[in-house]
Amino acid sequence: MAGSPEESVKRPLTPDQRRGFLTRTLAIVCGGLATLPPLVAGLWVVLDPLRRQGGAAAFLPVTELPSVPDDGMPRQFTVVDDRVDAWTGFVAEPIGAVYLRRQPGSQQVEALSATCPHAGCFVEIDKAARCFRCPCHNSTFTLDGGIVAPSPSPRGMDSLECRVEPTGGVAVKWQNFLTGVAAKVVKS
């Protein structure tokens, strides 16, 4: 029957009723189930990037053979390609850079990725010292990309496959590699 608040305070509590276990379990199950949908939906969306894959490596036209100096000194070229960034499609966007060089009289072009194999910075060319130098941690490389010890970089600069088309166009197989490891592993 009815009771005033004063009475109610005096009433003894029986925290461990017989139904206690069932009530606790049900409370936890119901609360957990109610919270599950936002957590599941959130996790589902957060993990979406795992479904996405980069494009397959392809030969991209970079320049014409006469533009590559034949004095053994590398020159920097911009790599241009169509690029998709989530919902945006870019047409003919600069996506990176390569160093190209060729030896005197040679029709062969060597290509080096401008990405430092140490930590991914942009390697610069030091023409006066006739070497490559990374501005981040001072990794130094020879003009053919070889490692100059001691160096923070675990390997030399990454060479890229390069071919000279019969028309004189120079195409480079554009790839990214894992940084910080001694082996040259293609990043998918």
Add this chain to the structure above:
Amino acid sequence: MTQSPSSSHPAKPGMLGQLADFFDDRTGYRAFVHEALYERVPGGARWRYVWGSTLVFAFMTQVITGLVLWASYSASAQTAWESVYYIQHEMAGGWLLRGIHHVMAQMMVVLLALHLMQVVIDGAYRAPREVNFWLGLILMMLVLGMALTGYLLPWDQKGYWATRVATNLAGLVPLIGPSLQQVVVGGPDYGHHTLTRFFALHAGFLPATLVALLVLHLTLFRKHGLCARQPLTRPDAMFWPDQVLKDAVAMLAVMAVVLGVILLPALRAVLEGRPILPGELGAELGAPADPSQPYAAARPEWYFLFLFQFLKVFEGWGASGEFLGAIVVPGLVMGMMFLMPIVGRWDLGHRFNIGFTVALLAGVGLLTALAMREDYCATWIDAAALADVGELIEKTGGDEAQIAAALGNDPEKIRAFAVRKKSWDAARHSRAFMEASEQAEVDAARAVVLAGRPERIPPTGALELVRGDALSQGPKLFAANCASCHGHVDPQQPDAQALLAKTSAANLHGFGTQAWVRGLLDPEQVAGPGYFGNTAHKDGEMVNFVQHDLTDRSTWKPEDIAAVIAGLAAEAGVVHGEVTPAPEVALVERGRVLLASSEHCGSCHTFRDNGTAAGSAPDLTGWGSREWLVGIITDPTHERFYGDTNDRMPSFGKAEQGSLPMLPARQIALIADWLRGEWYRPAVAGH
């Protein structure tokens, strides 16, 4: 589970117990948890106490889903719609995430109303709980603020136009209004900074404030204890687990309703035996916001409809009316609610408060219903029964004296007419709204198709795609610029003749196809409303030629006519996917000879290099092609087309010196593309 390999340590419960002791010694968390869980509930757990907990639960859901949405959202005028599109249509589970966030936001408004009702009816605002009641009211305004700011973030037509109205109303605040509006909008006009500011409000300032006040709200709630509804019929219980169980069941029910609302379209699709359409599940996403496109379907979210409708009460009062309706009255109502704890000190005051809250909610419900009724009344008003009202208004131009005269100046009839005119008007407005809503759905679906092109969305944003899309822009441009003279009516549809009778120029439906040319060369049709019937060319040479020369079987054999039809349609290229079948190639060749020949079409028409001078009739070279259509829309008075025999058609692309053309070149091209059925079609799987 495998056991820990190390057996030298004590058993797990002991280890965990020690760890718990370690933290309890240093934090005292056990006492804290105990205090949190073992709150006395006088009179035992009750369902009526669950509303506050469900609100906390709803808010937590919004925090979880909101944070993940934040991780994929990009607040700028070129990326907001695009990123939301990406979440909704391309990210795994994105539809569910948006759906929960969107529906739970609406649920929160409902729960707020229930919580408020419960607090007022139970008198839980009375001493010493006044401050907590005021905190609750502020929390309510924060939630409504989050609802308002969140509506804009997808940057679609609906959110854009609805929020423009809301921010314009902010401009009505005395003295600081215009500055306030400019600060909120982030500049003199809507743009990037509107989004960044709304986003910062929605995901930063408002929720942070809400959390701070919620902590205070809960602390005070615990300080005062539960305001138990008298009489207490059962023994006291603990918050844990008795009340927690009821709370958890209520949360589960809330989540079930949310999921139900999200999944309802799927159930409907399954029952109708059709596939679930993209974008049907989860929160809706309209077409990208376009300040240059009218949006007649703009409405606030349903829980703000009452305010929208309330403003109509003050229609005709001008700016002061809007000020009254949007700021003064809602401000007074809020003020009244803040005074409730004071008023409620007296028993009569408490009853007044209950009455006030019930009346307020009833008023809100009534206004919402009225708003819905205005929008959807066309579904139940019998339009056919009111057709004569429309006819009379059209005939008299709405002139009251003329209408009265037409009704025989009978006051009884005039009064009856006025009543019926009211429903006729209501139905007309409602139909316009419903059509705009349908159009909005079509536009939204098209924007999604365009965004899904393999080329993806250009960096300039999806709006560029929509603006350059012949399928969505063509009908609008045609309606605005061409349809006052030209029809675009499928001749096969039953009311085609009646519709075409109202036009004054050729029917352009299927222009460029063989079917269109066949009709043109049909003596029965050439002078009909679908071709030259309602133009100055009705008695022209072409009509005369089709009706007399072409029927002369000695000069024009049926196969010759078929050849001309095939040859001319071939000039238009592929129109509406109609490709000339291979066997007809010979026919097309024959047709070209006849088109050029001075004995046949070439006697008047220029065709390729047949040497017929321009000016006597339109050049048929490339007839119906995109280039030809752009040319004739740009300037039909050019000698290549009708020259000085042009009948009333404006030169849409020709500009007088120093002025702009009627239509920019891009829009003319869109009309041409639309007439020719050239627009992006997604590749169908398996083709």
